[in-house]
Amino acid sequence: MVKVKFFGTARVLLKDKEMEGDFKDISAMIDAICEKYGVTKKDMKQYYVYVNEVNISTLKKYKTELKDGDVVYLLSPASGG
Amino acid sequence: MKSKYGAYCGKIVKIDLTTREITDYPFSDKERELFLGGKIMAAKIIYDNIKTKIDPLSPENMIVIATGPLNAMGAPCSSRFDTSTISPLTGLYTSSNCGGNFGMALKRAGYDAIIITGKSEERIYLSITDDKIEFKNADAIWGMRTQEAQKAIPEKGDKFVIGPAGENLVKYACVVSNERAAGRGGCGAVFGSKNLKGLVAYGTKSPEAFNKAKLDKVNKVWTTRLRNHPLTGAQVPKLGTAGLVTPMHAKNLLATNNYRSGKFEHFEDVNGETLADEYLVRNSGCTTCPIRCARVVKVEGKEVKGPEVETVGLFGPNILNHDMQSILDWNYLMDDLGMDTISCGNTISFAMELNEKGMWKNGLEFGKIDNIEQTLEDIAYRRGIGDDLAEGSRNLSHKYGGEEFAMNVKGLELAAYEPRGAVGQGLGYAVGNRGGCHLNGGYLVVVEGLGLNANPYTTHGKAELCITFQDLMEAASAGGSCLFTTYAFFPQPWVAKPNGLFTKIINKFITEVGFVLRVVLRVPTVLAVNLPHMLPHPKAIAAATGMKYTFGKFIRMGERGYNLERLIDLNLGLEPLRDDKLPGRLTDELQILDNPKSKVPLEKLRANYYRARFWSKDGKPTKKLIRRLKLEK
Numbered sequence: 092m093v094k095v096k097f098f099g100t101a102r103v104l105l106k107d108k109e110m111e112g113d114f115k116d117i118s119a120m121i122d123a124i125c126e127k128y129g130v131t132k133k134d135m136k137q138y139y140v141y142v143n144e145v146n147i148s149t150l151k152k153y154k155t156e157l158k159d160g161d162v163v164y165l166l167s168p169a170s171g172g
Numbered sequence: 173m174k175s176k177y178g179a180y181c182g183k184i185v186k187i188d189l190t191t192r193e194i195t196d197y198p199f200s201d202k203e204r205e206l207f208l209g210g211k212i213m214a215a216k217i218i219y220d221n222i223k224t225k226i227d228p229l230s231p232e233n234m235i236v237i238a239t240g241p242l243n244a245m246g247a248p249c250s251s252r253f254d255t256s257t258i259s260p261l262t263g264l265y266t267s268s269n270c271g272g273n274f275g276m277a278l279k280r281a282g283y284d285a286i287i288i289t290g291k292s293e294e295r296i297y298l299s300i301t302d303d304k305i306e307f308k309n310a311d312a313i314w315g316m317r318t319q320e321a322q323k324a325i326p327e328k329g330d331k332f333v334i335g336p337a338g339e340n341l342v343k344y345a346c347v348v349s350n351e352r353a354a355g356r357g358g359c360g361a362v363f364g365s366k367n368l369k370g371l372v373a374y375g376t377k378s379p380e381a382f383n384k385a386k387l388d389k390v391n392k393v394w395t396t397r398l399r400n401h402p403l404t405g406a407q408v409p410k411l412g413t414a415g416l417v418t419p420m421h422a423k424n425l426l427a428t429n430n431y432r433s434g435k436f437e438h439f440e441d442v443n444g445e446t447l448a449d450e451y452l453v454r455n456s457g458c459t460t461c462p463i464r465c466a467r468v469v470k471v472e473g474k475e476v477k478g479p480e481v482e483t484v485g486l487f488g489p490n491i492l493n494h495d496m497q498s499i500l501d502w503n504y505l506m507d508d509l510g511m512d513t514i515s516c517g518n519t520i521s522f523a524m525e526l527n528e529k530g531m532w533k534n535g536l537e538f539g540k541i542d543n544i545e546q547t548l549e550d551i552a553y554r555r556g557i558g559d560d561l562a563e564g565s566r567n568l569s570h571k572y573g574g575e576e577f578a579m580n581v582k583g584l585e586l587a588a589y590e591p592r593g594a595v596g597q598g599l600g601y602a603v604g605n606r607g608g609c610h611l612n613g614g615y616l617v618v619v620e621g622l623g624l625n626a627n628p629y630t631t632h633g634k635a636e637l638c639i640t641f642q643d644l645m646e647a648a649s650a651g652g653s654c655l656f657t658t659y660a661f662f663p664q665p666w667v668a669k670p671n672g673l674f675t676k677i678i679n680k681f682i683t684e685v686g687f688v689l690r691v692v693l694r695v696p697t698v699l700a701v702n703l704p705h706m707l708p709h710p711k712a713i714a715a716a717t718g719m720k721y722t723f724g725k726f727i728r729m730g731e732r733g734y735n736l737e738r739l740i741d742l743n744l745g746l747e748p749l750r751d752d753k754l755p756g757r758l759t760d761e762l763q764i765l766d767n768p769k770s771k772v773p774l775e776k777l778r779a780n781y782y783r784a785r786f787w788s789k790d791g792k793p794t795k796k797l798i799r800r801l802k803l804e805k
């Protein structure tokens with residue numbers, strides 16, 4: 092099971108904290124989120140994605156594979172303080 | 173001295189508390205053009221009056237409370253005013269920005285700034301109603317906390333007061349207006365040293381804009397831009413500044429365990445999302461603000477202002493505390509006692525590490541929270557260990573050792589950003605004129621991971637970016653605007669599409685534009701334009717005042733302010749090569765053991781910075797630069 096945690100404006104958009112599921116890769120995970128929450132892929136592409144605290148831009152991006160026990164974060168594109 | 177420009181009252185007064193004399197302070201229109209308002213106007217006044225090292229808590233010190241031309245002009249986020257003085261924490265110039273209503277009231281009463289000097293024999297507060305300034309006995313309100321004291325001052329108007337911490341000369345005491353604080357650098361202790369409990373201002377005047385129709389138009393576009401920007405229209409209003417906790421954790425930027433780590437395993441208990449989901453009553457904001465970053469939360473059943481990211485970070489991860497309610501309670505308590513949450517939290521974490529290492533047995537332990545409330549009270553009243561803690565981390569390190577993990581620069585404690593995860597932020601902390609301040613340091617962390625995603629470890633371009641941001645924020649602050657308004661500097665697509673090709677190119681190349689920025693910084697007149705996507709501040713200032721303000725002139729004014737602050741500091745004894753430095757933990761120890769880049773390469777960054785600022789190799793503005801900036805003839 093992969094755990095996906097929603098942070099920042101992702102939490103505001105999806106009105107949920109997290110979801111769980113079995114996904115082959117990040118792309119499949121995004122498809123599942125779109126289906127469950129009725130949002131578009133375009134919406135989802137505005138977030139940074141981390142797998143086990145590593146940004147997927149340094150892995151295989153949306154093709155990054157997921158395995159049982161992985162924790163994924165969706166983070167706001169930008170934050171300010 | 174009346175002004176020909178709009179938006180100014182044309183009046184600055186000097187109030188001598190020793191003699192009770194009130195005199196007009198001359199400030200010409202030429203000076204208004206060069207030094208605009210707020211902290212830069214204040215720096216000019218302090219530069220002209222304090223030429224050598226002084227004891228900040230002596231009558232010789234002065235307090236300048238200055239408004240900016242955009243205050244009370246209908247611009248978004250423009251209720252901010254600056255309180256400037258010589259800091260008892262650093263011995264150097266400090267200017268603290270506050271969003272309470274006092275600044276606008278001061279302006280409506282007809283003052284661009286007031287200068288307070290000397291020391292009153294009796295405890296007083298100042299009552300300002302239009303042209304009338306009165307010295308009022310403060311015996312009845314001395315000892316009161318900041319909220320009670322504001323209510324107890326009987327005169328109509330907006331208040332600006334200290335609490336017990338300021339009265340007891342806690343070196344990082346603040347001054348509070350409504351629930352907003354002029355927090356950093358210990359202005360509150362300077363008030364206390366002058367037997368000044370606070371001020372109340374009420375005015376019936378309304379300074380006029382030079383071109384109101386044009387200003388209204390600029391303000392409307394500006395407000396819309398802030399409302400539509402992903403940062404100021406969504407992230408910050410929804411999650412407050414504590415919305416940063418999660419990305420800071422993800423990017424190794426969250427000061428944890430007295431800056432021994434950039435990650436906190438319980439970050440989800442204390443992040444902005446948890447604050448919003450479980451504790452937020454509603455959001456709120458300073459007057460005229462469309463962003464509304466402030467949080468309203470409950471403390472003992474009362475609705476009060478919630479904590480900023482700094483307070484969450486320093487009283488959460490940095491002391492290994494994951495109890496959010498305790499942070500809300502302490503935040504309120506510190507505001508009410510009147511002390512800066514950043515310096516206070518950071519000093520406490522330092523004391524915890526001293527205790528852990530057996531260097532000072534004080535009972536404070538990481539993760540132990542049942543004695544913190546009492547400790548905060550003890551600091552404000554200087555009881556027991558509180559008396560030592562009230563001196564700040566640098567003074568503590570002089571007494572008990574541990575300088576390399578006393579997380580301050582020049583005596584001012586660092587904010588909650590762990591700079592080994594963003595070395596440009598480390599540079600900013602080190603060279604900042606007021607000490608270890610994230611904002612005065614340029615806030616590069618926003619480019620190095622929290623807004624954009626530029627390489628956080630490279631030294632390339634960091635000096636030039638740091639200077640550009642420092643100068644821009646300096647100028648925005650002097651105008652009377654909240655620094656959040658500068659976020660509009662980031663074009664929406666850069667932040668809205670972080671995975672887009674364009675953003676990736678920006679992230680890759682933003683650190684390579686140093687030479688371009690150097691040209692702009694050398695000859696800002698190349699930007700003598702106000703294009704639609706540029707910051708709206710110069711346009712608003714031009715419409716409000718009638719001065720010819722362009723982006724280039726705006727950034728040059730910020731540069732002038734930054735250099736002026738450095739000149740004040742040099743007069744006060746700053747030795748840049750000795751003082752522009754970071755605690756050893758950040759320059760000598762790796763944050764991540766298998767990442768050799770995870771420490772701040774300060775020497776290289778600092779040399780680049782001095783060069784890009786056109787300073788000498790030992791960190792001083794050159795004679796040529798001083799002349800070019802019209803700081804001296």
Ligand code: SF4
Nearest residue numbers: 249457458461465654
């Ligand atoms: S963004 Fe926050 S600090 Fe700035 S003016 Fe608005 S409420 Fe005040």
